[in-house]
Amino acid sequence: MTTPDTTDYFRDLYELGADPSIPLDEKIAQAIEVGRDRLDVQYGVLSYTGNGEYEIIDSTITSGEFEAGTTHDLETTWCRHVVEDDEPLAISDAGESEYSTDIAREATGLQCYIGAPIVVDGETYGTLCYSGEQPREEPFGEDERRFVRLLSRWIGYELEREHHHRTLDAQNERLDEFAGVLAHDLRNPLTSARGYVELAAETASEPESEYLETALDSLDRMEQLVAETLSLAREGEDVGQRERVELGAVSRQAWGTVEPANATLVVETDRTLTADRSRLQQLFENLFRNVEEHCGEDVTVTVRGTEDGFIVADDGPGLPEEIAASLFGGELEPNRLGLGLLIIERVVSGHGWEGRVEVDDGTTFVVSGISDGAPAVQPREA
Structure with missing residues (x-):
């Protein structure tokens, strides 16, 4: 048997995960075959043991008792040790090992075995194992053991990610x-x-x-x-196509949509930024509705571009302290915020910006973390 260089194992692992276009079931099939070839054994098997049985999910055995889709008694397999101990197991010659009288030797006919647990979301999903009907000439080396452990972790990660996507x-x-x-x-x-x-x-x-x-x-x-x-x-937090927009133009358009009769808009300084125009306008509309509904009469709303973002301030009575403290990462339950404020949060976080609220003789919403765009300038007279 020719022993591959250590770097070959990890190159194989990298190549398996490098192409996101390959479906998960194909990646797993390739992983099993790569492991079998690298370890120079007959069989490679991925199993599911979450229900207490030994269900073969994928296998290099294409026909017969241990092909993919078959189910067996877990207690008669070598893999039961991996599941019980939650540790890898390597046996190069069962007859010359402490497992010489193990039930799995007679029940499966396998004389060499190496396997590791598959963990998904913190729970044992099953096992990845490689085996053969003849004893192995050389003991499984540390690089081979590490390769199987890493391969099982990679499969567990891919299964977990697929589960989360579903x-x-x-x-x-x-x-x-x-x-x-x-x-x-x-x-x-x-x-x-x-x-x-x-x-x-x-x-x-x-x-x-x-x-x-x-x-x-x-x-x-x-x-x-x-x-x-x-x-x-x-x-939700989805942000669509971004474009270069003028802060003053978007805020004025939002103001025209809401038309709060109790307030006056002042665009103090303008700036250019890259944003989803529709979602940004939605942010302003909800800010202005909040003014209309909660700020009383004769309120002035000021929009000001800053070096790294913008500010929207009003001289109304101010948000309640507990509501202001709960925005943008606070601990208050979302249903206490109201839908308008929750949408404002989602628009800011969806763009990858940062937000905070200051309450002092009114309410000031500060949005920062916007590094692009022209510096803030005084708007030209209409």
Whole structure:
């Protein structure tokens, strides 16, 4: 048997993980074959033992009792030692070892074996093992043992990542379903209710007309909550195509959408930055709605570009201290923030920016970590 250079083992491991386009099942099949060839043994097997049995997930044995898809009694296999001890096991000649009378020797007919546990999310998933029906001429060396350990860890990592991707896909499907319910099952009755209330308001007299106006305001608020929840469910922290935008132009457009009657916008200094324009406008819209709903009358909102970001400040009463402290990494439960503030957080983190809130004679939202763009400048007079 020709012993490969130590670097060959680790080159094989690197090459297996280097191509992300190869499907996981193909990567695992290649890994098993590479291990078998490097170790110069007959068989390579990946097993699942999480349910107490020995289920062969993939194998170089293409037919017969131990081919992929078959299930066996774990207690009659060499792999039971690996699972029980949660440690690798190497036996070059079973007949000349402490395992000479082990049940696995007769039950499987395997006289040499090397295996290691596969761990996924902190739990033993199964084993990766290599074996043969004849004793091995040379004992398994330390490099070979290390190679099997590293290969089993790599397979465990790939299985774990695949599991997380499937879980995330399932969560996204549920979010899409939830967004669909909001878009259809809630908006339709809201539209109907608004229509009937408006119809009743046309012929109502005081004080009933005032009550109906209050009902319309409540329906507007419900529609806004539906829109914000829908946006959060569908977009989360996702940031789409980024482009060069002017801070002043985006903030003024958002102001025109919200049109808070109780406040005045001042763009003190402008700057250019690279951002998802739609998500950035969404951030400003939610900031301005917060001013409209919570800051009282005669409020001034100031937008100011800075060297590494921008500031949005108002001279209103200020956010409650516990809400301000909970934003951008605080400990308060998200449902205490309100959807608008939660969306602001998601837009900032989705861009990879940093945010903080200062409360002192008003509320100041500071967004930083934006290294690109032109320096802040005074806006030209309209």
